[in-house]
Amino acid sequence: xxxxxxxxxxxxxxxxxxxxxxxxxxxxxxxxxxxxxxxxxxxxxxxxxxxxxxxxxxxxxxxxxxxxxxxxxxxxxxxxxxxxxxxxxxxxxxxxxxxxxxxxxxxxxxxxxxxxxxxxxxxxxxxxxxxxxxxxxxxxxxxxxxxxxxxxxxxxxxxxxxxxxxxxxxxxxxxxxxxxxxxxxxxxxxxxxxxxxxxxxxxxxxxxxxxxxxxxxxxxxxxxxxxxxxxxxxxxxxxxxxxxxxxxxxxxxxxxxxxxxxxxxxxxxxxxxxxxxxxxxxxxxxxxxxxxxxxxxxxxxxxxxxxxxxxxxxxxxxxxxxxxxxxxxxxxxxxxxxxxxxxxxxxxxxxxxxxxxxxxxxxxxxxxxxxxxxxxxxxxxxxxxxxxxxxxxxxxxxxxxxxxxxxxxxxxxxxxxxxxxxx
Amino acid sequence: xxxxxxxxxxxxxxxxxxxxxxxxxxxxxxxxxxxxxxxxxxxxxxxxxxxxxxxxxxxxxxxxxxxxxxxxxxxxxxxxxxxxxxxxxxxxxxxxxxxxxxxxxxxxxxxxxxxxxxxxxxxxxxxxxxxxxxxxxxxxxxxxxxxxxxxxxxxxxxxxxxxxxxxxxxxxxxxxxxxxxxxxxxxxxxxxxxxxxxxxxxxxxxxxxxxxxxxxxxxxxxxxxxxxxxxxxxxxxxxxxxxxxxxxxxxxxxxxxxxxxxxxxxxxxxxxxxxxxxxxxxxxxxxxxxxxxxxxxxxxxxxxxxxxxxxxxxxxxxxxxxxxxxxxxxxxxxxxxxxxxxxxxxxxxxxxxxxxxxxxxxxxxxxxxxxxxxxxxxxxxxxxxxxxxxxxxxxxxxxxxxxxxxxxxxxxxxxxxxxxxxx
Numbered sequence: 024x025x026x027x028x029x030x031x032x033x034x035x036x037x038x039x040x041x042x043x044x045x046x047x048x049x050x051x052x053x054x055x056x057x058x059x060x061x062x063x064x065x066x067x068x069x070x071x072x073x074x075x076x077x078x079x080x081x082x083x084x085x086x087x088x089x090x091x092x093x094x095x096x097x098x099x100x101x102x103x104x105x106x107x108x109x110x111x112x113x114x115x116x117x118x119x120x121x122x123x124x125x126x127x128x129x130x131x132x133x134x135x136x137x138x139x140x141x142x143x144x145x146x147x148x149x150x151x152x153x154x155x156x157x158x159x160x161x162x163x164x165x166x167x168x169x170x171x172x173x174x175x176x177x178x179x180x181x182x183x184x185x186x187x188x189x190x191x192x193x194x195x196x197x198x199x200x201x202x203x204x205x206x207x208x209x210x211x212x213x214x215x216x217x218x219x220x221x222x223x224x225x226x227x228x229x230x231x232x233x234x235x236x237x238x239x240x241x242x243x244x245x246x247x248x249x250x251x252x253x254x255x256x257x258x259x260x261x262x263x264x265x266x267x268x269x270x271x272x273x274x275x276x277x278x279x280x281x282x283x284x285x286x287x288x289x290x291x292x293x294x295x296x297x298x299x300x301x302x303x304x305x306x307x308x309x310x311x312x313x314x315x316x317x318x319x320x321x322x323x324x325x326x327x328x329x330x331x332x333x334x335x336x337x338x339x340x341x342x343x344x345x346x347x348x349x350x351x352x353x354x355x356x357x358x359x360x361x362x363x364x365x366x367x368x369x370x371x372x373x374x375x376x377x378x379x380x381x382x383x384x385x386x387x388x389x390x391x392x393x394x395x396x397x398x399x400x401x402x403x404x405x406x407x408x409x410x411x412x413x414x415x416x417x418x419x420x421x422x423x424x425x426x427x428x429x430x431x432x433x434x435x436x437x438x439x440x441x442x443x444x445x446x
Numbered sequence: 447x448x449x450x451x452x453x454x455x456x457x458x459x460x461x462x463x464x465x466x467x468x469x470x471x472x473x474x475x476x477x478x479x480x481x482x483x484x485x486x487x488x489x490x491x492x493x494x495x496x497x498x499x500x501x502x503x504x505x506x507x508x509x510x511x512x513x514x515x516x517x518x519x520x521x522x523x524x525x526x527x528x529x530x531x532x533x534x535x536x537x538x539x540x541x542x543x544x545x546x547x548x549x550x551x552x553x554x555x556x557x558x559x560x561x562x563x564x565x566x567x568x569x570x571x572x573x574x575x576x577x578x579x580x581x582x583x584x585x586x587x588x589x590x591x592x593x594x595x596x597x598x599x600x601x602x603x604x605x606x607x608x609x610x611x612x613x614x615x616x617x618x619x620x621x622x623x624x625x626x627x628x629x630x631x632x633x634x635x636x637x638x639x640x641x642x643x644x645x646x647x648x649x650x651x652x653x654x655x656x657x658x659x660x661x662x663x664x665x666x667x668x669x670x671x672x673x674x675x676x677x678x679x680x681x682x683x684x685x686x687x688x689x690x691x692x693x694x695x696x697x698x699x700x701x702x703x704x705x706x707x708x709x710x711x712x713x714x715x716x717x718x719x720x721x722x723x724x725x726x727x728x729x730x731x732x733x734x735x736x737x738x739x740x741x742x743x744x745x746x747x748x749x750x751x752x753x754x755x756x757x758x759x760x761x762x763x764x765x766x767x768x769x770x771x772x773x774x775x776x777x778x779x780x781x782x783x784x785x786x787x788x789x790x791x792x793x794x795x796x797x798x799x800x801x802x803x804x805x806x807x808x809x810x811x812x813x814x815x816x817x818x819x820x821x822x823x824x825x826x827x828x829x830x831x832x833x834x835x836x837x838x839x840x841x842x843x844x845x846x847x848x849x850x851x852x853x854x855x856x857x858x859x860x861x862x863x864x865x866x867x868x869x
Contacts, residue, residue, distance in 0.1 A: 060516065074500035075514075075735070091498075092489045093483065093704040121544060122733045129728040133556050137570065147560065147570065164725075169727045170560070281516040283735040285769070304585075304592045305552040310497070310545045312706040313733065378853045 026357035027438055032354025032446040040223070042436040049429055050389040056426050057392045061210070061368040062417040067337050070330065071279040072362055074320050079312060082258060090311040096302055098287070104315040106287050109324040110243060110273060111255050113317050117289045118302060121309050122272035124286040128237065129166050131270055131288065134301055135200070135235070136170050140294060141267060143233035143341055146172070154192065154202035156184035158371055158399030158410045160210040163203045163239070165368040166403070175199070175400035179212055183220035190227045197230035202238055207253045208242040212400050212410035213364020218254040226260035229268070232248050238271040240287040242367040244331045245277060249365040257291075275317060277368065278327065285317045335366070341423055348427040358438040361413075370413040371399070377408045378437040389438035391426055448578055448782035450861055455869040458862050469808065479811040479849050484633070485840040486700060489781055490760050493753060494702040497628040497743050505508040513734040519725055521710070525737040529710055532747040533666060533696060534636045534678050541725060544732050547664065549695035552589050554693055554711065554771045558623070558658065559593050563717060564690060566656035569595070569623055571641055577615065577625035580606035581794055581822030581833045583633040586662070588826070592732040597824035598622070606643035611667040612854065613650045620653035627789055630676045630747045631665040634794040634822050634835035636787020641677040648682035652691070661694040665790040668700060668755045670761050680714075689714025698740060700759070700791065733767060758789070764838040764846055768793055771850040781861040784836075793836040794822070800831045801860045808856035813847055 030038065070291060082090045084099045097103070098119025107114045120127050132426040136141075136147035152173040155164060167174050175192070177184045184202070193199050200313075202224070207215040216224075224236055238256055260266045269291050275284035321327050346363060349372075353359045361372040374382055379396035386393050394412040413430075415423055453461065504515045509523045520526070523554060523775060530537045535583040543550050556565075559570035575596040590597050592824055598615070600607045606629070607654075616622050627647070629639040639647075647659055661679055683689045692714050698707035713721060744750050772795075776782045781815025784795040802819035809816050817835040836853075838846055 062516050065512065065515075068512070071514075075505060076503075078499035078501075080499075082498060089488065089491070091703040091706065092488075093485050093699075121652050123731075126729040130553075133560065135558065136560060165727050169724070244460075276516075280514040280735060282731050283733045285512065301592070305590050306546050306549040307585075308546075308705050310733065310736065312703060313736065351606075385854045 026253075026355070027442055028357055030442070032443065034076045034098070035443050035446065039436070039439045039443065042432060042439060045432050046385065046389065046436055049432060054246055054390040054425065056390065056418055056422055057394045058414050058417060058426060059394050061277070061414045061418070063281065064337070064417050064419065067334055067416065068280060069175050070333055074279060074316050077316070077319060079086065079315055082312070082315065084315070086224065088311075090315050093307050095207070095311060096299065096306070098309065099311050099314050099318075101318040102285060105321060105323065105327075106273065108241070109327055110289075112257055112271065112289050112408065116257065116291065116295050117287050118295065118298060119285060119287050119309060119314060120302070121286055122274075122282055122284055123276065124239065124241065124272040125162055127272055127286055127288045128163070128239065131237070132166050132170055132172075133142060134298070135233075138301065140233040140235070140297065147169075152196065152199045154189060154199060155401050156203065156209070157401070158211055158405075158412070159203060160205060160239070161394075161398040161403075164401045166308065166326070167203075168333045172200075175204070176406075179209070179214055181214065183214060183216035186220055186223045186227075187269060190223065193229040193234060194229070195230060199229075200231050200233065201235040201238070202269055203237045205239045207240060207251060208245055208364055208367025210241065210367065211369040211410075213362050213367045213369060213371065215251040215365065216253065221256060222259050223253035225256060226259050226263045227267055227426055236268050238269060240271060240273045241277070243273055244327060245335070245368065246331065246366040247335045247342055247364070250367050260291065267294050269294070278330065279317060279320065282311065285314055338416060340366070340420055343422060344423050345413055345415050345427050348424070348431065352431050353434070355437070356435065359434060368414065368416055370415065372411050372413060373409045374411065374434060375409065375438050375441055378434070378441050379405060379408045379411050381437040382430070382434045383411060385436055389429060389433075391429050391433075393430070414427070449778070450865055451586065451780055453865070455866065458866050458869065460860070462862045465855060465862060468855050469859055470854060473812040477848065477852065479813065479845055480815045480847060481837050481840060482815045482817050483840070484700070484837045486704060487760070487840050487842065490839065491703060492755055494743065496710045496834060497702060497739050500721060500739070500742060501605055502738055502742070503736070505738065507738070511734075512680045513738050516730050517730050517842055518734060519722065519729070521732065522734050522741075523735050524741040525708060528741055528744060528803055529696065529748075530748065533663070533712075535680055535694065535712050536571065537863065539680065539714065540710050541718065541720050542708060542710050542722060542737060543725070545607040545705055545707055545736070546708055547662065547695040547700065548585055550695055550709055550711045551586070551660065551662065554660070555589050555593055555595075555719070556827055558656075561724070563656040563658070563720065568595075571587070571654060571675060573621045574624045575619065577607070577622060578614060579626065580824070581631070581634055581828075581835070583628055583662070584817070586660070586819040586825075587824045590626075592799075595623075597640065597823060600625070602632070604637065606637060606639035606841075609643055609646045613646065616650055616654070616657060622652075622660040623654050623656065626660045626662070628662045628664055629679075630663060630674060631668055631787055631790025633664065634792040634833075636785045636790045637780050637790060639676065639789070644677035644705060645682050646833050648679060649686045657691050659691050661692060663694060663696045664700070666696055667750060668758070668791065668838060669754065669789040670758045670765055670787070671743055674788050683714065690717050692717070701753065702740060702743065706736065708737055761839060763843055765793065767843060767846050768836055768838050771847070771854065776853050776857065779858065779861070790843040791837065791839055793838065795834050795836060796830075796832045797834065798832065798864055800862050801857070801864050802834050803826060804835060804860040804863065805853070805857045808860055811855060812852060812856075814852050814856075816853070
């Protein structure tokens, strides 16, 4: 196999014919597989089935609260303790809220839009810009777009967002109010922020007094190949007196059951109290019985880590399939770059420029639904039309092998089409 | 016993001394009871304990959805069907959302604040006034206050808000954007809106094009003495082409477990789609396993009605204690008026003018915590300082008997103090 860019027009034309035939055969065989989202597989969910059947024998919490009744705005002691131990965040800085960290992020943005923070002008009342490391998580971007916040792309490096650019922008422009971070095993690149990156985010001078770090630690314990370390944002912000900028999110969605898990928001001493005041108007409290079921299943942080080891093993099988196939089939062709994440849920790939949309389109036309090309960028605009998020978790291993083969054919065809145009 | 207003100054003074002694004895005896909120009693919660222990044997819904995984923004078929049957709302108009209708109301207000409705100017961008039938629910008022919406008191009559006033105001003033309704067994008065009232609310001409009826049907099935009927707001708004104004809320908080129940928002065909668009940004979906647990417990509307019969019997004991004591001890004194609700959760009382705060204060000082006087009015300002919400559900019958006796002494003392000031 030769690198595609070294092929002559004639060679490319022949290759295109061969690939087109192969593609038509795939299409004729028919497949239906949705790999658009980072959904856990049934085998992953099965690991938590005890939650479905374990009775709640004791609904009285360690603090004497009847979990069946109203009350406890910020979560029962048990579950706050569990997350505090797991994430090394003081209990007083944690609010347990509902089933979805995405919902907590949306509500946090809405709160800032309407009320500002610490007495600042509400974000909805002035020009507001948000820094978005790219590629990133489409649902984060959708929230910013919903509120009309202007998103600014920040290039992602191997150790997190390009901090030279971030520091310069936040220092100069007070309309820049936040940066969206998925600091460990980022979606989609699997990037882990280095200690230096985290420290710079904690330390950096911001023109906006109400600047917020949206710290979506969605994959905090989602190790697959290797257990990567993340510096503690609370400790570093304490060191630099910038605790007010923390908005920390985490959930058990990709630990137990998505949609039936438990999510948290955490913040510095001042801002968590401000959030609690609004929470106290918004709700009487969240589902304490679900908190109790979740706690009973894990009991402590070690219980979560043991569970994540099993989950990681299941994910590793899937990641291996994708990465091995790419190594064997695609690496020699010089038409794709990809991340080899140590954990998380995704593999991020970059095609030749201008080939992502076409690859996804080709896949879709033969029944393989991938995440939309462009989705990993604000406004769905990938300037190079090259990034695609691969979400390998949901299919079975057999389905995934087939899907990656199909993906490779689509990618090869799209690449050849593109190269031919340049000849 | 003579009516207090007919007593001479000397008689009142003697009475005051007697009551003060009695009050001091109560205080010395000591009690601690929180009756400030409409919390279910343990005995009520026990009726739903099966939810704590019943396993989920089948997590695949009737539509083939794995309830353990992501997806289904508006609720699983089973639970939507259950609420549709119970409340006579088409399934397509229902979104099942989280554990708390209060949260859905807050979010609905926030949505209108930020986005308006149907392309209207966002409520946060212009003067917005909300009609508040009084006495009403303090948490509704707190939400309006949070968003800076001006609240306008509307007198409550026996058959709902004074519609002559409502119709006049909404027709004239386009800054009036909504009315807050708890149409069946209202909080706190237990008022049931008549068919005529509901029809007038559906039919009335509003200057605001994006006018909303906040229809918090919290006590839709909470019959105690008698099963009262509520006209179907969807049918009536359809009749008058005003479906866009409906914002309907309901939850199982006071049916199964508060905080662990299931809440819904429902709206007309257009607006429910608009809400879904925002929901789709805010969340991936709510807790489907809790929806399944709730459905499995009831199975159908008849299951809920059977359950509510048992709950109603438990509440009836409590209501009887309060109402009988008032009849025997207070009625002859002419110092209190009270509602005799057919259902719901509360009894609303009106003291002599200027006696509510003092009564609640006296109760608090001897360990009986009632709902704050004033709480049933916007901005906590009861213009006559006379309304108190009695929430009899939480204490045991023994505790409640004692509490009502204490309340009567506090009320009598406050009334005598007041009457003496006028002499």
